[in-house]
Amino acid sequence: MVREDWASSSGGTSDSEVCVQDADEEQHYFNSGDIPKLQFRNNISVACWDDKMGMAEVLEMEGGMWITTGIVCDSKIYCSVEETLFLAERGELHLLDAHDSSVMLKDIYRKVAQGKSGCCWESFEAYKHLKSLGYIVGRHGIPWTMKSAKNKSAFLEGMAQIKETDGNIEKPNQVTELFGNMRITHVKPIFDVYPPNSKFRKSSPGNPSFILCLARDHPPSKAEIEDLERQCNGIPLKFCHVEHGRVSFVSFNRMELPVLP
């Protein structure tokens, strides 16, 4: 057996660097004419914002995106602030207020800034990133379909709870039956993410591919990760960090080092 060649050295750890092309060069715009503009569509959906719910009730549906957008409650479709803003930015949704006046983009941005509808700016950036790539994204903890009126009032109560507690992470746990063990911690699950699927059914969505958690200030500790894994019952977790328009996703999957011969 030829041993000389590799027995003669104890092996330096100088693995040659594999040059990875810098695929994520930042986009720099010099002239204002360089910034792309989305075109307004001809057939625009219409929705009406419900302040109490912190959601928009869809009045006119146009386009195929409604298969994977909005929740069904009592035969009506409601969309969250992130779904509303995403469509509004793309010119696919016209939002009205309770008095039938148009709600401008700046006012929808303000709703996100106010943090009363359960979605902060960073969450919205993560939502937009995934939606733009075709993923199906739902607010974690909120079912895609709800049937009875009784559930609806409990749901509305739950939504009001979310509004109250979202901005303030110091408040003690305020949960309704519907939302079970949703805990207010520094790292929280924000979205259930499904792969692109033209046959998606809100009535039976199945399990998400993964649950996305947002860790804003600093990365999750091992204890926080374990806590979330327990909550999420075996569905894979991913953690996102949003900074300067860049959304990074990180997984912390457990593994056991194999024993070698």
Add this chain to the structure above:
Amino acid sequence: MGPRWKGKGSEARALADPMSKIVSELKSSLIQSDSRGLLSGCYVLLGVEPEQTELLNRACFGRPIVTAQKDKQWFQLSIEEAFYLCYNLRCLKIVGEDEHVKNDEELWKYMTSKKETFPDLFKAYSYFRTQNWVVRSGSQYGVDFVAYRHHPALVHSEYAVLVLSEGDGNVNGRLRVWSDFQCTLRLCGSVAKTLLAVYINKHGVGAASPSCLESYSIEERLITRWSAEQSRDERTVTEIGTN
């Protein structure tokens, strides 16, 4: 990312010559010659015969020191490598500058006084070695260790290992801020290694003596970046392929 073997035949050679067997041969040889290493700072210097030179190289312990001395080959062992040979394999005695052989307790106290993180690092090191992985310093990649499935001449290292401490806060202060994640992940990616975080939990036992090691537990987590674009593109290709 699976093992990247270097060249044709490397995987077969590795299978034919398991690391456990090489280490076992090294152990026997060192015991037979009553080998003694000299403690010097954070290293142990060991002078060996030609047969042992080969075994040390094949098992990947230490770095050869180039000298003019013909009848002996000198090796520089890291503090972890030396303690593993001494404490776990019981095949090496270590002497101080006073030429007295140090016992386990004395060595432990000495090593923990030199490196506060020694207990955690050693626990991780011995864990990998016991499972027959080859472990080397990861300092050139800004991590604690790099782990190979066999000799580095046959295979590229798969894992860049960071040892993190649980309970008493991160001893080495790594991965506490997102910028450290971004930095470490990017570096690991560019050298084709997967970042492996090894969490050591001392369960409040402390680090007064080597027997504490038995009470420490280990948990490994792979830290990987996920690309939404790549994932979707791969998926589309798969779907097209299966139609």
